[in-house]
Amino acid sequence: MTAQTAERDLSAVIGLEVHVQLETDTKIFCGCSTDAADDEVPNSRVCPTCLGLPGALPVLNEGAVEAGVKVGKAIDAEIPEETSFHRKNYYYPDLPKNFQITQYDAPICADGELAFRVDGEERTVNIRRAHLEEDPGSLQHAGGSIDTADYTLVDYNRAGTPLMEIVTEPDFRGADEVRAFLAKLEEVLEYLGVFDASRDGSLRVDANLSIVDSKTLDGDDISAALEDANRTEVKNISSHRGAQQALAYEETRQKNAVRRGREVEQETRHWDESRGITVSMRSKEEEKDYRYFREADLPPLRVSGWKEEIAIPELPDARRERFRGEYDLSAESASKLTSTKQVADFYETVAAEFDSDLAATWVADNLLGELNYRDMQVTDVEGRLDEFTRLIDLVDGEAITTKNAEEVVLRRMLDDGLAPDAVVEAEGLGKTDDNAVLAAVREAIEENPDAVDDYESGEEGALNFLVGQVMQATSGSADPGTVNERLRAELDE
Amino acid sequence: MVDHEEVEHVASLARVDLDEAETERFAAQFDDILSYFEALDEVPEADAATELDNVFRPDEVREGLTQEEALANAPETEDGYFKGPNVS
Numbered sequence: 001m002t003a004q005t006a007e008r009d010l011s012a013v014i015g016l017e018v019h020v021q022l023e024t025d026t027k028i029f030c031g032c033s034t035d036a037a038d039d040e041v042p043n044s045r046v047c048p049t050c051l052g053l054p055g056a057l058p059v060l061n062e063g064a065v066e067a068g069v070k071v072g073k074a075i076d077a078e079i080p081e082e083t084s085f086h087r088k089n090y091y092y093p094d095l096p097k098n099f100q101i102t103q104y105d106a107p108i109c110a111d112g113e114l115a116f117r118v119d120g121e122e123r124t125v126n127i128r129r130a131h132l133e134e135d136p137g138s139l140q141h142a143g144g145s146i147d148t149a150d151y152t153l154v155d156y157n158r159a160g161t162p163l164m165e166i167v168t169e170p171d172f173r174g175a176d177e178v179r180a181f182l183a184k185l186e187e188v189l190e191y192l193g194v195f196d197a198s199r200d201g202s203l204r205v206d207a208n209l210s211i212v213d214s215k216t217l218d219g220d221d222i223s224a225a226l227e228d229a230n231r232t233e234v235k236n237i238s239s240h241r242g243a244q245q246a247l248a249y250e251e252t253r254q255k256n257a258v259r260r261g262r263e264v265e266q267e268t269r270h271w272d273e274s275r276g277i278t279v280s281m282r283s284k285e286e287e288k289d290y291r292y293f294r295e296a297d298l299p300p301l302r303v304s305g306w307k308e309e310i311a312i313p314e315l316p317d318a319r320r321e322r323f324r325g326e327y328d329l330s331a332e333s334a335s336k337l338t339s340t341k342q343v344a345d346f347y348e349t350v351a352a353e354f355d356s357d358l359a360a361t362w363v364a365d366n367l368l369g370e371l372n373y374r375d376m377q378v379t380d381v382e383g384r385l386d387e388f389t390r391l392i393d394l395v396d397g398e399a400i401t402t403k404n405a406e407e408v409v410l411r412r413m414l415d416d417g418l419a420p421d422a423v424v425e426a427e428g429l430g431k432t433d434d435n436a437v438l439a440a441v442r443e444a445i446e447e448n449p450d451a452v453d454d455y456e457s458g459e460e461g462a463l464n465f466l467v468g469q470v471m472q473a474t475s476g477s478a479d480p481g482t483v484n485e486r487l488r489a490e491l492d493e
Numbered sequence: 494m495v496d497h498e499e500v501e502h503v504a505s506l507a508r509v510d511l512d513e514a515e516t517e518r519f520a521a522q523f524d525d526i527l528s529y530f531e532a533l534d535e536v537p538e539a540d541a542a543t544e545l546d547n548v549f550r551p552d553e554v555r556e557g558l559t560q561e562e563a564l565a566n567a568p569e570t571e572d573g574y575f576k577g578p579n580v581s
Binding site: 024025026030031032033041042043044045046047048050051059060061062063064065082089090091092093139140141142149150151152153154155156285289298299300301302303 | 578
């Protein structure tokens with residue numbers, strides 16, 4: 001068999017364990033804050049419970065359970081009648097109690113699914129389960145890398161942050177699908193308001209990958225083929241892009257091994273992002289070594305009824321469809337405008353005041369484009385919605401040209417934090433704009449019928465009065481000569 | 494029967510170094526300890542006394558320990574961190 005045919009006949013099978021931090025105010029089993037300030041000092045958001053001090057007892061955070069139920073609703077999962085917590089025992093300094101409280105045989109969500117698009121096609125991946133657990137603390141390997149460090153520094157500020165681990169079936173066939181899935185998952189979680197992608201370490205992925213003969217994937221049941229193939233578990237993936245790179249690397253590595261007739265070793269591998277490779281990790285515990293047993297300090301949960309009681313917001317796919325219908329938008333615009341809940345909310349506020357097409361152009365093309373160029377998010381300008389609608393107002397009322405609005409006003413609003421009118425004034429943009437002058441001229445005529453009468457009866461002084469009115473209305477930005485001309489033209493009509 | 498290998502395995506999971514003599518001694522002791530637990534097999538099964546469920550805490554911040562308090566019992570610290578041996 002040539003290398004080429006071998007390549008064509010082999011296929012990757014990938015399953016994911018995605019850990020996401022849930023956005024609650026406090027940790028999952030104690031009242032310590034989860035709000036990590038950029039400049040916070042280590043071990044400053046801790047208490048006896050999250051430090052694992054003797055006698056301290058966990059009490060479950062209701063908010064974390066609500067978030068878990070919301071995730072379950074969004075992925076169309078079952079919320080079982082009863083769910084409970086277990087202790088997963090292992091010794092590592094990031095785990096102060098020497099066990100992690102997690103869910104084992106009774107997770108809060110079971111049998112869900114998530115649809116996403118990749119390469120223009122819709123794919124659905126089955127989600128086996130999703131469960132709640134606590135995040136460990138964080139370690140610094142002082143004086144070197146993980147292998148060569150002299151000692152370890154431990155910070156328990158992160159310990160106890162609520163996590164949801166979402167476990168998929170081995171339904172992925174390539175790294176691109178994984179990336180698209182993760183992007184969609186983040187989008188949904190952000191819409192639910194239970195997740196903040198901008199938070200450092202908020203998403204961590206472990207991925208299982210094995211290589212099988214492509215022919216075995218034709219049938220419905222691939223478990224036999226997977227049983228025969230050794231798999232590797234790739235850890236330390238922390239972004240969509242990282243997942244794509246790590247799994248593309250791992251797929252090639254395993255295919256090369258199979259093609260050369262070598263066996264793929266069943267092992268855990270570490271994704272080294274800086275080197276762009278996966279490396280073998282020392283063998284970890286097997287499942288039985290974790291000695292799971294019921295966490296007797298936490299009574300079981302019976303929250304299946306919450307699925308009815310807790311409302312979740314409109315999810316991205318539904319909102320996209322609604323935007324296309326309600327605002328008559330193209331698929332591309334609707335997609336851009338629903339990319340995050342914040343963008344969609346922003347658009348709907350603008351579209352309530354202006355023509356939906358004009359609003360779409362301004363939000364989807366101009367604003368998002370300029371924000372993207374500056375590496376900014378719509379959340380950075382959320383508080384300036386008034387200024388942004390004022391800008392569209394200026395364009396819509398033809399007080400400034402579209403070109404000036406896009407190329408000068410919007411940019412200076414973002415770069416210098418100026419209000420649109422301030423930019424118009426500073427740049428003298430209103431001056432050359434005949435439309436603004438004309439509008440002010442018509443207004444002056446309408447509001448001063450006496451002066452108009454005087455002018456019509458031959459009093460030239462009345463014209464000067466009207467010029468003054470227009471100059472005042474345009475904050476002196478109009479050219480007096482032009483104003484004079486326009487006034488005469490309008491009055492003599 | 495708890496054998497030598499099992500003790501070594503459990504010790505490695507617990508990151509404890511045992512020498513040859515200790516491993517032998519603990520194998521015997523583990524056996525004794527486990528046999529005490531066999532007494533539980535004779536206890537008739539009974540329903541659990543309480544039927545608690547859904548015990549929650551509201552998602553509200555409560556004051557914890559200061560850094561100084563948190564580190565007070567640590568044998569070694571550095572710059573506000575707990576300091577421990579290298580792990581991998």
